[in-house]
């Protein structure tokens with residue numbers, strides 16, 4: 159019997175930025191319907207990792223497989239991905255509706271299918287009152303919601319969210335959590351980076367901790383209550399030198 163392959167497989171990813179290692183020998187897998195939280199202090203390498211997964215930054219070495227295919231060899235597999243970067247890239251002179259329609263067209267949606275996709279995401283993310291507003295005058299939280307809508311519009315198999323709760327009010331944070339859970343229940347794999355441990359325990363079923371570009375922890379969240387996760391996070395952040403020595407000796 160052949161085992162189902164993971165939706166996403168990172169193998170020994172490496173990337174230097176400004177002459178320094180930003181991500182080092184990172185290997186991870188993610189299955190359909192899983193929600194992985196990526197934690198780490200500032201500069202740990204979370205955004206660099208997510209940018210490589212989303213196809214926006216090429217690794218120096220290592221491989222990325224999507225559905226068993228080599229993403230670096232087949233960049234067209236980007237159609238499987240919905241990406242919300244740390245700062246949603248919006249055109250200030252386009253309205254919310256024009257953004258959605260443009261994103262849909264870029265993903266090959268036309269006519270009735272495009273209208274249906276836009277209507278569905280507008281309703282889901284409660285964007286109706288904002289439809290005719292220019293992106294340039296949206297609040298930060300509204301920009302974040304529009305960025306999330308653009309990432310979800312084409313029904314990606316893998317959702318890559320870089321600090322998605324940034325600037326959202328508590329009502330919108332709760333609604334974001336629901337959207338993430340609904341996506342995972344429908345089979346979408348989700349990877350999200352955050353600084354908020356509570357975000358991970360509330361919504362993720364797995365957690366990975368990056369430090370200085372390397373993976374230091376990868377565990378199921380059900381096995382890790384909030385206090386334990388907090389302790390693990392601080393241990394890694396404060397004792398990384400000692401941990402690295404241990405890892406090097408073990409290697």
Ligand SMILES: Nc1ncnc2c1ncn2[C@@H]1O[C@H](COP(=O)(O)OP(=O)(O)OP(=O)(O)O)[C@@H](O)[C@H]1O
Pocket residue numbers: 175176178179180198199200201202203204205206207
């Ligand atoms: N555009 C860039 N040019 C050069 N170096 C960069 C760039 N972006 C990030 N870096 C460097 O890469 C390393 C990893 O940064 P990255 O943004 O991936 O970390 P992060 O974990 O997402 O941080 P934060 O939590 O602050 O968003 C850091 O040393 C950072 O200085």
